[in-house]
Amino acid sequence: MASSLIRGKHLLTPAGAGVTTLYDAAVYQEDGVIKDVGPYQSLRDKYQPDAELGGLDYAIIPGLVNAHHHGRGVTTLQMGACDDCLELWILAGWGRRPCDYYLITLYTALNMMASGTTTVMYNHPQGAVATLQEDVDAVLRGFRDAGMRVAFSSFPRTQNRVVYASDGEFLSGLPADLADDVGRFLAAADMSDDDYFAFFDDTYRQYHNHHSGKVRVLLSPANVQWNSDDFLLRAKEYAARYQTGIHMHLMESAYQKDYGLRTWGKTPLAHLHDLGFPGPEVSFAHAVWLTDGDIELLSDAGATVCHNASSNLRLKNGIAPVNPMLARGVNVAMGTDSTAINDDDDILQEMRLVSKLHRQPGIDAPAISAGQVLAMATANAAIPTGFDGDIGALEPGRRADLLLIRLDRLENPYLDPDTPPLELILGRAKPQDIAAVIVDGEILLQDGAHPRISQAEVLQELREQLAHPLPPATQATRQMATRLAPHVEQFYRTHPPTSGTPHYAYNSRI
Numbered sequence: 001m002a003s004s005l006i007r008g009k010h011l012l013t014p015a016g017a018g019v020t021t022l023y024d025a026a027v028y029q030e031d032g033v034i035k036d037v038g039p040y041q042s043l044r045d046k047y048q049p050d051a052e053l054g055g056l057d058y059a060i061i062p063g064l065v066n067a068h069h070h071g072r073g074v075t076t077l078q079m080g081a082c083d084d085c086l087e088l089w090i091l092a093g094w095g096r097r098p099c100d101y102y103l104i105t106l107y108t109a110l111n112m113m114a115s116g117t118t119t120v121m122y123n124h125p126q127g128a129v130a131t132l133q134e135d136v137d138a139v140l141r142g143f144r145d146a147g148m149r150v151a152f153s154s155f156p157r158t159q160n161r162v163v164y165a166s167d168g169e170f171l172s173g174l175p176a177d178l179a180d181d182v183g184r185f186l187a188a189a190d191m192s193d194d195d196y197f198a199f200f201d202d203t204y205r206q207y208h209n210h211h212s213g214k215v216r217v218l219l220s221p222a223n224v225q226w227n228s229d230d231f232l233l234r235a236k237e238y239a240a241r242y243q244t245g246i247h248m249h250l251m252e253s254a255y256q257k258d259y260g261l262r263t264w265g266k267t268p269l270a271h272l273h274d275l276g277f278p279g280p281e282v283s284f285a286h287a288v289w290l291t292d293g294d295i296e297l298l299s300d301a302g303a304t305v306c307h308n309a310s311s312n313l314r315l316k317n318g319i320a321p322v323n324p325m326l327a328r329g330v331n332v333a334m335g336t337d338s339t340a341i342n343d344d345d346d347i348l349q350e351m352r353l354v355s356k357l358h359r360q361p362g363i364d365a366p367a368i369s370a371g372q373v374l375a376m377a378t379a380n381a382a383i384p385t386g387f388d389g390d391i392g393a394l395e396p397g398r399r400a401d402l403l404l405i406r407l408d409r410l411e412n413p414y415l416d417p418d419t420p421p422l423e424l425i426l427g428r429a430k431p432q433d434i435a436a437v438i439v440d441g442e443i444l445l446q447d448g449a450h451p452r453i454s455q456a457e458v459l460q461e462l463r464e465q466l467a468h469p470l471p472p473a474t475q476a477t478r479q480m481a482t483r484l485a486p487h488v489e490q491f492y493r494t495h496p497p498t499s500g501t502p503h504y505a506y507n508s509r510i
């Protein structure tokens, strides 16, 4: 049995919208489970740990949870897709260089852990159906070897795959040779509903609760415009049967909201409500274009929103109404969507961005609190992952997932004693300040180094693999996407989203 006592000058853990802060406190863990939290000296007197970590130069916070992430290669920018309007950016991802999912997962896991992420909600992108299971096995081996906790899901787009209208209808308006090429490309990624749910069943049986209990397998419709109502209802039924969660994108762009208005005369969320779909087991990534009515529906259903501030800015989707959601009691988590503002999955930076973005102008206007931001990256984010109750807070009975943050740079050359420790960490901490990343009581990153994986070797292997010339078929797909882009742009120009009154007013023209 391995036990340790981890000491900090400040121990911070979320408590509702606030934070509990203890001075000179410690966590005592045995075999990966927190047994006690309290004043350091009393825990020191009570237990005989195998090891002692930390001290008065450190702060302790729970391991951070990235509640929305994908594996899309090194980064989308490095893979050739520059930031653009979401719908065109997705198209720019067609013909992406094939990658070794095991290596890419090690790479992304080390990146995420460097800023303190210990659990990730990983949403596998739709790729080649023929290699899907193999790719998923490689991803989950990668997270296992890195030691991260993962809530895994994979999403299939089964309709409206080029623009937000039927594939057949859209292709019929294209030049014949382009329509043929696109048709063949789509056919290679065809996945029937039955195939998806069989894939889910296999993956669930093989991995759910496996890898030392660090894996959960969730369902994932892609979005309302990309899957049929039958698919959504089947996912809901499967979630009840398998007692697991559902994670999906929703209302990320104004065009996605408009699809609902065009198709059902209501927002996509209102349509999901008609289907009886939202519930506590459901989490929605993005949810930028919500109406006040949608926020009510989310709150009443007990569903989660996974906020992706960087991604929403980078892909021209705007700013999600986080303050109104929090005010209405919606459970809001946060993630990097693998498109963080510095292109590096830095969750500390993402927390900082969230804390600044939702500070509305005016003395009485809402501003998100530091405690709310911490909760969004810990306790709130734990809920949709399926690890709720196990992670997200430093309490006896939970898994010992936590960070030791070195305080010297943050306090140097001076820190006023009135500065609250959480404000200090949220305002100033960077990956270089993380002394240790601990999962299940095991130190997975100590001053940036992993006990079993060499980041230098991972990078070297990636460099060698990615140096190969682009395969001819991938090159051809890219050329096809370039030919297709003006037609996609034209579709959205002729389907402009309905404008409305924003939740936030950041400026004014009159």
Ligand SMILES: [Zn+2]
Pocket (backbone or CB within 6 Å): 068, 069, 070, 249, 285, 337
């Ligand atoms: Zn996403």
